[in-house]
Amino acid sequence: MLKTFVSLAVMALSSGVALAADPVPYDLVGQWRVELLGFTTKTPTPPAMIEIKPDNTFSGYSGCNRYSGAFQIDKDKISFAPPAATRMKCAPAAMEQEAQFFNMLNGALSWKTDGRTILIARDNQPVLKLSPPTQEADVTIRVPGAEGVNRQTVRYACGDKTVDVEYINAGPVAIARLTIGDDFVVAANVLSGSGAKYAGGRYIWWAKGDEATLYDLYRGDDADGVTCRPAP
Numbered sequence: 001m002l003k004t005f006v007s008l009a010v011m012a013l014s015s016g017v018a019l020a021a022d023p024v025p026y027d028l029v030g031q032w033r034v035e036l037l038g039f040t041t042k043t044p045t046p047p048a049m050i051e052i053k054p055d056n057t058f059s060g061y062s063g064c065n066r067y068s069g070a071f072q073i074d075k076d077k078i079s080f081a082p083p084a085a086t087r088m089k090c091a092p093a094a095m096e097q098e099a100q101f102f103n104m105l106n107g108a109l110s111w112k113t114d115g116r117t118i119l120i121a122r123d124n125q126p127v128l129k130l131s132p133p134t135q136e137a138d139v140t141i142r143v144p145g146a147e148g149v150n151r152q153t154v155r156y157a158c159g160d161k162t163v164d165v166e167y168i169n170a171g172p173v174a175i176a177r178l179t180i181g182d183d184f185v186v187a188a189n190v191l192s193g194s195g196a197k198y199a200g201g202r203y204i205w206w207a208k209g210d211e212a213t214l215y216d217l218y219r220g221d222d223a224d225g226v227t228c229r230p231a232p
Contacts, residue, residue, distance in 0.1 A: 027113045032130035043093035062098040064090035080105040146171030158228035
């Protein structure tokens with residue numbers, strides 16, 4: 001569930017991984033599709049994804065759960081702290097892929113790039129290949145009892161971030177598509193005492209009137225939200 005995330009700060013301290021003094025190389029920064037080299041499964045599973053950020057943190061989707069963590073760089077060496085992850089149960093093949101992926105992040109690793117893809121190796125043996133994501137998909141959901149779909153798009157200023165939100169209502173179903181920087185999240189409407197509250201991935205989006213509050217669960221369950229107002 002949503003509260004299974006552990007804050008990055010606490011996780012980094014408990015794992016003993018300190019953030020590197022050297023800047024993260026530009027070639028590493030970005031969102032990547034992960035190929036687990038040497039791992040095969042008879043059942044197709046969603047691909048693992050990872051985002052490597054310039055603040056020495058990483059996050060993504062294992063094919064089953066969302067995860068996050070911290071890492072350090074020393075020239076061509078890279079060390080990942082054990083990631084914190086949600087605890088969803090998935091198909092056995094997806095769970096096996098996740099276990100293999102997290103295991104491949106352990107230990108002393110090296111990295112190199114050809115300018116487009118990245119190879120991560122252990123003892124000079126490549127274990128992970130990172131490629132730019134090149135695919136996207138449309139998802140169509142039929143909602144029984146809905147006569148039509150109402151959509152409204154609003155751009156918000158949330159501190160130093162710009163958040164684009166599309167509110168989609170169809171009968172009893174209400175969702176919000178959030179674009180928060182490089183993060184894309186589909187959040188579902190959940191019970192709230194007032195306003196419209198949506199939850200998805202690491203975020204809670206709570207809209208009340210013209211304003212909203214954005215909560216980032218990576219900062220901890222008790223962290224204050226950021227007030228968001230319609231952008232001019």
